[in-house]
Structure formats: C-alpha cells, structure tokens
Amino acid sequence: MKFLSILTLTGATSVMAAPVDIERRQVDAIKDALAPVMSSLKDLDTAIQGLTTDPQTAAPILSSSQAASKALSGAATKIQAADNLGLIGSLGLQQTGTDLATQVTTTIGDLTAKKPVLDQLGVTPIALQALQQQKADSGGLSDALLSKVPALARPIAGQSTDMISKALDDGITALGGSATATPAAGAGGATGTKPAGGAASGAAGAATGAGAAKPAGGAGAATGGGKKNDADEDED
Numbered sequence: 001m002k003f004l005s006i007l008t009l010t011g012a013t014s015v016m017a018a019p020v021d022i023e024r025r026q027v028d029a030i031k032d033a034l035a036p037v038m039s040s041l042k043d044l045d046t047a048i049q050g051l052t053t054d055p056q057t058a059a060p061i062l063s064s065s066q067a068a069s070k071a072l073s074g075a076a077t078k079i080q081a082a083d084n085l086g087l088i089g090s091l092g093l094q095q096t097g098t099d100l101a102t103q104v105t106t107t108i109g110d111l112t113a114k115k116p117v118l119d120q121l122g123v124t125p126i127a128l129q130a131l132q133q134q135k136a137d138s139g140g141l142s143d144a145l146l147s148k149v150p151a152l153a154r155p156i157a158g159q160s161t162d163m164i165s166k167a168l169d170d171g172i173t174a175l176g177g178s179a180t181a182t183p184a185a186g187a188g189g190a191t192g193t194k195p196a197g198g199a200a201s202g203a204a205g206a207a208t209g210a211g212a213a214k215p216a217g218g219a220g221a222a223t224g225g226g227k228k229n230d231a232d233e234d235e236d
Contacts, residue, residue, distance in 0.1 A: 023085070023086055023088060023089040023092075024089075024092075026082060026083050026084075026085055026089055027085065027089045027092045027093060029078075029082050029083075030079055030082055030085070030093060030096075030145075030148065031093070031096055032078075033074075033075045033078035033079050033082070034075055034079075034096060034100060036071040036074065036075065037068070037071045037072055037075050037100065037141070038099065038100055038103055039071070040064070040067045040068040040070075040071040040072075041068055041071075041100075041103045041104060041107050042103065042107075043064050043067065043068075044061070044064040044065060044067070044068050044107055045103070045106060045107040045110055046064075047060035047061045047063075047064040048061055048107065048110045048111050048114060049110055051114050051117055051118075052117065053117060053120055053121065055121055058118075058121055058123050061127070061130075062126065062130070065127075065130035065133075065134070066130075068134060069130070069133050069134050069137045072134060072137035072138050072140070072141050073137045073140060073141075075141055075144075076137070076140040076141040076143070076144040077144075079141070079144040079145060079148060080144045080147070082148060083148075084147075084148050084149075084150075085148050085149050085150070085153075086150065087150055087152060087153055090148075090149040090150060090153035090156070090157060091153065091156070093145075093149075093157070094156060094157075094160075097145070097157060097159075097160030097161070098159075098160055100160065100164070101159075101160040101161075101163035101164050101167070102163075104138075104163075104164045104167045104168070105163065105164075105167040108131075108167045108168060108170065108171035109167075111127065111131075111171060111175075112170075112171055112174040112175065115174065115175060118175075124175055124176065127175055128172065128175040128176060128177045131168060131171050131172050131175065131177070132172060132177060134168060135165070135168040135169070135172065138164055138165065138168060139165070142161035142164065142165065145157060145161065146158065146161065
C-alpha cells in the first residue's frame with residue numbers, strides 16, 4: 001500500500017510539474033529571442049560613446065544601427081512563432097522587459113547627447129532615419145510580445161514596451177524629427193515580413209543621404225493659390 005501511495009504521489013507531482021516545465025521553456029524561448037536585441041543595443045551604445053569629430057568614428061554607429069534593427073525585427077519574427085504564455089510565464093519576463101527598456105533609454109540618451117557632434121559631421125539626418133527605422137522595428141517586437149501574454153498581464157508588459165516607444169520618440173524629436181510621423185512606418189515593420197531587409201534598406205537609404213530629405217516644402221505648396229477676383233460688369 002505504501003508503495004502504491006508513493007507511486008500515486010510521484011505521478012501526481014510529475015503531472016503538476018509538466019505544465020511548469022513547459023511554461024519555463026516557453027519563457028526561455030522568448031528570452032533567447034530578446035538576447036540578441038540587448039547585445040546589439042549595447043554594441044550600438046559603445047559605438048555612440050566612441051563618436052568624436054573624426055568622421056571615421058561615425059561608421060560604427062551606422063553598422064551597429066543596422067545590426068540593432070535586424071535584431072529587433074528578427075526577435076519579433078521568433079516571438080511571433082512562439083507559444084502563448086500563461087500568467088506565471090508572463091511575470092517571468094517582466095525583468096527582461098525592464099532591462100531591455102532601460103538599455104534602450106540609455107542608448108538613446110547617449111545618442112542625443114552626441115547631437116552637437118552629429119551636427120558637426122553632418123550625419124544627424126542619417127542618425128534620425130536609423131532611429132525611425134528602429135522605432136518601426138520595435139513596434140513589431142512590442143506587438144509580438146504583447147500578443148503572447150494573457151490580457152491580465154498586458155498592462156504590466158505594456159509598461160516596458162511603452163518605455164521603449166517613448167525613448168525612441170524622444171530621441172527622434174531631439175534629432176529634429178517628428179515622433180508622430182513614425183507609426184506610418186511602424187505599420188510595415190510590425191508585420192515582420194522583412195526581418196532583415198527592411199532594416200538594411202532603411203540604413204542604406206540613410207547612407208545615400210535619403211535621410212536628409214526632411215519635409216520642408218509645406219509652405220511652398222500653400223502659396224500661389226490666391227483668390228482671383230473677376231470684375232463683373234453691371235449692365236444698365
């Protein structure tokens with residue numbers, strides 16, 4: 001009888017442990033997807049801190065920005081393919097999300113602090129376009145993350161994604177861009193259909209100077225359309 005009781009207890013414990021193990025593996029899969037994002041952001045921050053008035057020091061920022069965008073969109077693709085998390089698993093991701101948001105804030109802060117140097121080198125438009133691309137890619141990652149957590153945990157997860165979005169918006173504004181204009185680009189990035197190509201093409205466009213083409217012609221469109229007064233002849 002004791003032997004049967006032990007077997008029964010062992011079996012029950014195994015059944016209870018199985019869902020926990022599955023949940024842990026699901027959390028680990030998402031953490032593994034986010035690890036390259038954290039690494040790429042740290043590399044980008046290192047490149048930013050190394051920026052001086054020497055033009056050669058700007059090149060690592062562009063390559064690191066490309067790598068960060070690729071990591072963001074790649075993580076979104078992996079997370080979209082992952083299983084949904086339960087409440088316990090979602091709470092297990094909270095610290096990872098906080099750490100990621102903190103790193104984004106630090107990296108963007110270091111970049112905007114270098115704006116005088118970026119201006120002097122004439123590469124601020126390139127840095128701006130890189131940030132806009134990262135905003136689009138981070139939007140896709142945020143959507144993927146929030147889709148994997150239950151509704152009850154989304155407000156908690158949303159704190160980290162909102163922090164990331166705000167940091168990028170602040171950076172875009174600080175470099176002279178419009179934070180409200182980025183969601184249009186983010187709509188494409190959120191689909192995750194071009195994990196690597198979108199980031200590379202955005203940065204390549206910036207490298208050719210496309211980023212410098214900022215909206216500046218609004219006033220011209222508004223001119224030249226004044227009222228034309230027709231002289232009406234009164235017939236007696």
